[in-house]
Amino acid sequence: MSDLIYGLATGIIFGFLLQKGRVIRYDKQMGALRLTDMTIVKFMLTTIIVAMVGVYLLKDLGLAKLSIKSTILGGNIIGGLIFGIGWGLLGYCPGTQMCALGEGRWDAIWGILGMLVGAGIFAEFYPALKNSVLQWGDYGKITIPQILGVNHWIIIILFIVIGLLTFRWFEKKGL
């Protein structure tokens, strides 16, 4: 039960911040895909940097466990490409369309219905995919520091530096 309350509370704050950051509208998402407005990239990269530092700190202190998904090149690459096509058509992603609906952009309803159908279609195809695409390039639960054999903070700092340089470039270009 407390799990559900935490879920609801986390969702409310998350949706609140996404709306305040103006990252959920069709125009913003399309702006990023058309490389004309980097608002959502700024938002996402900042979120990732802060969360990456925080979660690894918690891990090092023994306060949290990482949740690593398997790297399956077939699924990740083909799935990513397919997702991109859908995202470009819809202009919302699974989480942000809930947000868009919350601020009255009710075309998100069509996306939500489409996603339910898409999930159903995937479930139908899952047995076939499991024995094909989802076996191509299956590397299991790996991380970048692990592959390179270096301390994770080296990667984190590198990521932060690249992120900050990207931000500086965006601001210079007025994106």
Add this chain to the structure above:
Amino acid sequence: MGLKQENNGWNPYIAGALTGLLLVFSVWFTGKYVGASTTFVRSAGFIEMLFSPERFAAIEYFKKEIPKIDWQFLFVVGIFFGALIASTTSNSFRLQAVPPMWERRFGTGKSKRAIVSFIGGAIAMFGARLADG
């Protein structure tokens, strides 16, 4: 219109950093990492369970992702309410069926937008599930 539209949003770096902190606290206090797309699978499973129990029972994927109301389901519901609260308290809530950028390119037709959104949503979710995202 146009130029006069509200844009009193927060700086995206600050809103993004606060969201990052939220994710850290979530992992710290409850061990939960955020996500949304599994909830669409579980909900699709629910719907199939209601309308076609035999079909539902035959699908392997719904045994892997068992339909249930869990942390993530409430998280996804919460996102809606969070945006509702943020927009209605800042005069940025707008009932809108066709986004401005779409309208400039494809016109005001609601059904065109609806059809493309629906298809886009289905494709996006298929891809997201394939990539396990």
